[in-house]
Amino acid sequence: MSMRDFWDIVKEVIEESDVIVEVLDARMPELTRNKDAERLAKLAGKPLILVINKADLVSEKTVKQHRQTLDKTFPCVSVSSRERRGITLLKKKIFEIVKKRSRPGEFLKIGVIGYPNTGKSSLINALAGRRRAKTGPRPGQTRGFQWVRVSSDVGLIDTPGIIPLTGEDSELKHALIGTLDPSKIADPEAVAREIVTIFLDSGIKRLEEFYSIKIGDKEFEDIIEEIGKARNMLKKGGKIDEKRVYFALINDWQRGKLLLKSM
Numbered sequence: 200m201s202m203r204d205f206w207d208i209v210k211e212v213i214e215e216s217d218v219i220v221e222v223l224d225a226r227m228p229e230l231t232r233n234k235d236a237e238r239l240a241k242l243a244g245k246p247l248i249l250v251i252n253k254a255d256l257v258s259e260k261t262v263k264q265h266r267q268t269l270d271k272t273f274p275c276v277s278v279s280s281r282e283r284r285g286i287t288l289l290k291k292k293i294f295e296i297v298k299k300r301s302r303p304g305e306f307l308k309i310g311v312i313g314y315p316n317t318g319k320s321s322l323i324n325a326l327a328g329r330r331r332a333k334t335g336p337r338p339g340q341t342r343g344f345q346w347v348r349v350s351s352d353v354g355l356i357d358t359p360g361i362i363p364l365t366g367e368d369s370e371l372k373h374a375l376i377g378t379l380d381p382s383k384i385a386d387p388e389a390v391a392r393e394i395v396t397i398f399l400d401s402g403i404k405r406l407e408e409f410y411s412i413k414i415g416d417k418e419f420e421d422i423i424e425e426i427g428k429a430r431n432m433l434k435k436g437g438k439i440d441e442k443r444v445y446f447a448l449i450n451d452w453q454r455g456k457l458l459l460k461s462m
């Protein structure tokens with residue numbers, strides 16, 4: 200699919216829905232927001248909710264900080280689709296918003312959009328719960344998204360709008376969101392540095408736990424050295440193989456193994 204096709208689906212999801220859910224990754228909510236998509240929702244007059252997903256990967260303190268720094272234009276809820284936490288609260292928020300805007304008896308639809316890997320499909324499953332029985336398109340619906348029932352009068356469009364990353368988006372963004380294979384990253388050091396910085400900003404405990412290292416007040420280079428030692432990632436002659444450490448860090452980040460909280 201081309202970028203255009205992806206955007207066409209995002210637009211269609213927005214058009215078909217009464218409320219839009221934009222799914223963000225709790226480890227990097229600002230990076231996973233897309234202002235163009237938010238603008239489209241606004242232009243279409245559709246209310247939008249920011250959902251900070253993967254909250255299980257970060258500490259509550261970090262989630263709170265994120266909620267404060269994300270601008271207040273949109274209501275914001277944090278959830279873990281994987282652990283099904285926050286889903287009831289999110290539904291309540293959605294119901295509040297749509298109830299305010301709708302006529303009684305009207306069937307309302309939720310649309311989900313977001314960058315790849317933010318957990319759109321997981322959220323759709325969590326929201327649909329056991330009711331996840333697919334039905335056909337509603338009569339009068341042009342293209343016919345599949346949709347699932349969330350409650351008696353609320354449905355969920357089953358196809359999320361995937362916001363495409365483009366060549367204009369930085370390699371760093373592609374790498375952190377996970378649309379770029381670590382082996383294809385031109386500057387893995389820069390990506391590894393960013394990951395370490397994210398940890399230095401919001402808590403290094405888990406990084407220490409995960410790699411069994413002690414960080415203290417070390418700098419990036421020392422941390423790489425520590426991880427390399429702990430993982431025995433050495434070049435011939437016993438020097439640390441930094442490249443291998445960068446790849447390990449990026450891999451573990453992309454796979455959601457690195458928690459921004461202590462276990």
Ligand SMILES: Nc1nc2c(ncn2[C@@H]2O[C@H](COP(=O)(O)OP(=O)(O)O)[C@@H](O)[C@H]2O)c(=O)[nH]1
Pocket residue numbers: 252253254255256278279280281282313314315316317318319320321322359455
């Ligand atoms: N830890 C964690 N991982 C999640 C969560 N939601 C989704 N994921 C993982 O993130 C990856 C992408 O999820 P998916 O739902 O396919 O994302 P989509 O590409 O936006 O549809 C998968 O490996 C999921 O298991 C969550 O709440 N917590």
Ligand SMILES: [Mg+2]
Pocket residue numbers: 319320321359
């Ligand atoms: Mg998906």
